[in-house]
Amino acid sequence: xxxxxxxxxxxxxxxxxxxxxxxxxxxxxxxxxxxxxxxxxxxxxxxxxxxxxxxxxxxxxxxxxxxxxxxxxxxxxxxxxxxxxxxxxxxxxxxxxxxxxxxxxxxxxxxxxxxxxxxxxxxxxxxxxxxxxxxxxxxxxxxxxxxxxxxxxxxxxxxxxxxxxxxxxxxxxxxx
Numbered sequence: 001x002x003x004x005x006x007x008x009x010x011x012x013x014x015x016x017x018x019x020x021x022x023x024x025x026x027x028x029x030x031x032x033x034x035x036x037x038x039x040x041x042x043x044x045x046x047x048x049x050x051x052x053x054x055x056x057x058x059x060x061x062x063x064x065x066x067x068x069x070x071x072x073x074x075x076x077x078x079x080x081x082x083x084x085x086x087x088x089x090x091x092x093x094x095x096x097x098x099x100x101x102x103x104x105x106x107x108x109x110x111x112x113x114x115x116x117x118x119x120x121x122x123x124x125x126x127x128x129x130x131x132x133x134x135x136x137x138x139x140x141x142x143x144x145x146x147x148x149x150x151x152x153x154x155x156x157x158x159x160x161x162x163x164x165x166x167x168x169x170x171x172x173x174x175x176x
Contacts, residue, residue, distance in 0.1 A: 020045065020046065020149070020150075021040075021041035021045060021151070022130070022150065022151025024126050024127055024129070024130035024151065025039075025040040025041050025044070025127065025151060026039065026040075026041040027039065027040070027125075027126050027127070029114045029115070029125070029127070030114065030115040031112070031113065031114065031115065032083075032085055032096060032099060032100050032103065032113035032114060032115050032116075033096040033097050033099065033100035033115070034115075038112055038114070040080075040082065040127070043080065043112065044080040044082075044149075046078070046149050047078040047079065047080045047149055048078065048079055048080070048146065048147060048148055048149055048154075048172070048175045048176065049079075049080050049081075049082055049145075049146075049147040050067075050070065050079060050080070050081045050082070050144060050145070050146055050147075050172065051082050051084065051127065051131065051144070051145045051147055052067060052081070052082070052083050052084065052142060052143065052144050052145070053083075053084050053086040053088075053119040053128070053138045053141055053142065053143055054083040054084065054085055054086060054103075054113070054141060054142060055085070055086055055089060055091035055092050055141040055142070056085070056091070056092055056093035056098065056099045056102040056103070057091050057092070057093065057102075058089070058091040058140075058141045058142070060140075060141055060142040060159050061091075061102070061107075061141075061142075062107075063142050063162065063163055064083075064102075064103060064106075064107035064109055065107050065108070066162055066163030066164050067081055067083065067109070067111065067163045068081075068107060068108055068109050068110065068111060069163065069164065070163050070164075070168075070169075070172070071110065071111040072110075074172060074176065075111075077176050078176065079172060079175075079176060080111075080112065081111040081112070082111065082112045082113075082114065083103070083109070083111065083112070083113045083114065084113075084114045084117060084119055084125070084127070084128065085099050085113065085114060085115060085116040085117070086116065086117075086118070086119045086138070086141055087116045087117060087118050087119075088118055088119055088120050088121075088138070089140055089141050091141055092116055096115055096116065099113075099116065100113070119132075119137070119138055120132060120137040120138060121137070124137070130151070131145050131147070131153055134152065134153040135153040135156045136156060138159075139158070139159075140158075140159045141159060142159045143156065143157070143158055143159055144156070144157040144158075144161065144163070144168065145157075146168075146171050146172060146175060148175060154171065154175055155171045157171075
């Protein structure tokens with residue numbers, strides 16, 4: 001009986017039981033060119049997210065610098081920046097190793113980067129399937145989606161909106 005009570009207490013005190021983390025974030029996603037995964041429910045519990053579909057060989061690739069600046073500026077205020085290397089627009093690196101090099105060596109990226117996957121259509125990864133349902137699928141690389149801790153897409157910013165754009169920073173600050 002005691003074991004049953006402890007089990008029930010652990011279930012009821014679990015963040016997932018309290019519906020704090022949306023199902024679409026509860027996946028073990030492979031990190032870019034790494035041997036480990038990240039579960040956004042665990043990594044971002046209670047935090048807003050800035051989710052971006054990225055590419056290594058795109059005219060907007062320079063936005064990695066601005067995204068890293070946002071990460072540095074807001075990480076202590078609980079914003080989590082997550083880049084999803086995209087397989088959709090023929091702008092990706094040939095290998096994960098090359099994509100990681102572009103991110104880390106060329107642009108100093110330290111925010112979470114997810115291994116290449118699809119971000120639109122039926123093949124989209126689970127995170128982008130839900131983002132696309134709530135908002136709109138990315139039409140190109142470097143679309144930015146501001147997601148509340150409850151998993152609601154608060155605002156979508158297209159590729160042409162730079163990470164230091166006032167509208168984006170104001171939306172982030174309003175969510176924090």
